[in-house]
Amino acid sequence: MRNLYFLTLLSIILFSCNNDDDVKTIPAEPLITGYMYTSTNANGQNAVLGFKQFIDGTIEELENSPFFTKDLGATEQGDFDAQYSIRMIDDLLLVVNAGKNPVNGTISVFKIDKPSGNLTLIDQTPSDDSSFNIDSRGIRPVSIAITETNDKTWVVVGNQHSIFGYAGANEIPFGELVNTNERNIVLYSLDKDTGLLTFETILDTYFDGNIGGVACVDFNENGSKLIVSTLGIIHIDIDFPNPNLLKSSQIYFYDFNNGSATNTGIFAEPGVAGTVAAIWSNTGNNIYTTSFNLTEDRIDYDVLRINSNNLDIEQNFRSGLELDNSSCWATITEDKQHLLTVNLGENSVASYKVAADDALSIVADPYITPARDLNGRELKDIINLGNYVYAISAVNSHKISIFYLNSDGSLTELSSSPYAIPSSIGKTSEQEIFLGLVGYSK
Numbered sequence: 001m002r003n004l005y006f007l008t009l010l011s012i013i014l015f016s017c018n019n020d021d022d023v024k025t026i027p028a029e030p031l032i033t034g035y036m037y038t039s040t041n042a043n044g045q046n047a048v049l050g051f052k053q054f055i056d057g058t059i060e061e062l063e064n065s066p067f068f069t070k071d072l073g074a075t076e077q078g079d080f081d082a083q084y085s086i087r088m089i090d091d092l093l094l095v096v097n098a099g100k101n102p103v104n105g106t107i108s109v110f111k112i113d114k115p116s117g118n119l120t121l122i123d124q125t126p127s128d129d130s131s132f133n134i135d136s137r138g139i140r141p142v143s144i145a146i147t148e149t150n151d152k153t154w155v156v157v158g159n160q161h162s163i164f165g166y167a168g169a170n171e172i173p174f175g176e177l178v179n180t181n182e183r184n185i186v187l188y189s190l191d192k193d194t195g196l197l198t199f200e201t202i203l204d205t206y207f208d209g210n211i212g213g214v215a216c217v218d219f220n221e222n223g224s225k226l227i228v229s230t231l232g233i234i235h236i237d238i239d240f241p242n243p244n245l246l247k248s249s250q251i252y253f254y255d256f257n258n259g260s261a262t263n264t265g266i267f268a269e270p271g272v273a274g275t276v277a278a279i280w281s282n283t284g285n286n287i288y289t290t291s292f293n294l295t296e297d298r299i300d301y302d303v304l305r306i307n308s309n310n311l312d313i314e315q316n317f318r319s320g321l322e323l324d325n326s327s328c329w330a331t332i333t334e335d336k337q338h339l340l341t342v343n344l345g346e347n348s349v350a351s352y353k354v355a356a357d358d359a360l361s362i363v364a365d366p367y368i369t370p371a372r373d374l375n376g377r378e379l380k381d382i383i384n385l386g387n388y389v390y391a392i393s394a395v396n397s398h399k400i401s402i403f404y405l406n407s408d409g410s411l412t413e414l415s416s417s418p419y420a421i422p423s424s425i426g427k428t429s430e431q432e433i434f435l436g437l438v439g440y441s442k
Helices: 002-021
Strands: 032-039 047-054 059-061 086-091 092-097 107-113 117-122 141-149 152-159 164-167 172-175 184-191 198-206 214-219 224-232 234-236 251-257 262-266 272-280 286-294 304-308 313-318 327-332 338-343 348-354 358-364 368-370 377-385 388-393 399-405 412-413 437-442
Touching: 002 286, 032 086, 032 092, 032 377, 047 437, 086 437, 092 141, 092 437, 107 141, 107 198, 117 327, 152 198, 152 377, 184 214, 198 251, 198 262, 214 272, 234 272, 234 286, 234 327, 286 338, 327 377, 338 377, 348 377, 368 412, 377 437, 388 437
Parallel strands: 141 214, 164 234, 272 327
Antiparallel strands: 032 047, 032 437, 047 059, 086 092, 092 107, 107 117, 141 152, 152 184, 164 172, 184 198, 214 224, 224 251, 251 262, 272 286, 286 304, 286 327, 304 313, 327 338, 338 348, 348 358, 348 368, 377 388, 388 399, 399 412
């Protein structure tokens, strides 16, 4: 009887195990830790692409992406340079619609559903059925800055208008050299409850075409100061630009107070043009700039730290591995410990340590990290979310490179990087050239 008991028990155990093998286990989705967005700048209809970030740094396009702005981008004008083309404040996302030239562009505002990352377009002109967006009051809006002061939310939009320069050894002109008041910075107020923008005033215009198009607008942390960068006149597709053709970028400094801006100084360095990023330091006593068009004697000036009080250059760096000093975009990491700059020509990211007094130092080797598997000159906007850094290849590849942010500020690209954006696979540069990159952690 005892043997019979154990045989019966064994058969029950084996039967149970066989039944367990038939149970289908559904793997749990990795924890979502954040969301990020870029815009397509598409001619037919501009759109915002949304992505979820997982705990391991990998990303995936949202099921409802793309989110259309109901207005036009401007890819037919090629790859133009700008920083902060898309911004966030609380649960609102603002993005430029750079098209409609030679008619003014517009700004779209989306409501963000923070738990899911999905976007809903907010009608900026509820009394006008022909438009969902607000007039930028200038041609080719490219950059947005936002600040909150005196219980009011202010938004500044930079209208680039156009880019003019020369190409190659034959110095062939391209673009437009136009004197116009539609190259300007425009002030709006934002109602965060409704998401509606209200035009306030045109803060300043940059009439002279030699100044070059506006590329970046940025407020300091407390909103008391504003900077604006322009591109100058550039000479590209050559090792070193002709200094007789080049016209320097301009960086304008303003005091900002309750909706008014007072110009306090203009920075320009001979031989330095194509200044895309101009961003405030942690203390507000300095700004950092990145420039892609430098004469031979200024090859080490593509990354600058500029004193915001006396406008002196405090430090200068070279972010290229070879001759290509095409630094364009920049970001300060979330912990405010490092500055990251993007080199378009070499598809690489340079890392700098930020000291308490804003001083920069190169991180331990390698301080320049090339991105893998991109086609040509691709890498543009960059952000840091948690332990990871994302840089978007905007022109032809339509991918996102993913890096782990090491404690010393250096970067390690993930083995799964770059991520090919599903909704953009097969799209050409005539159809999409991404503008801006922004995100938030849950």
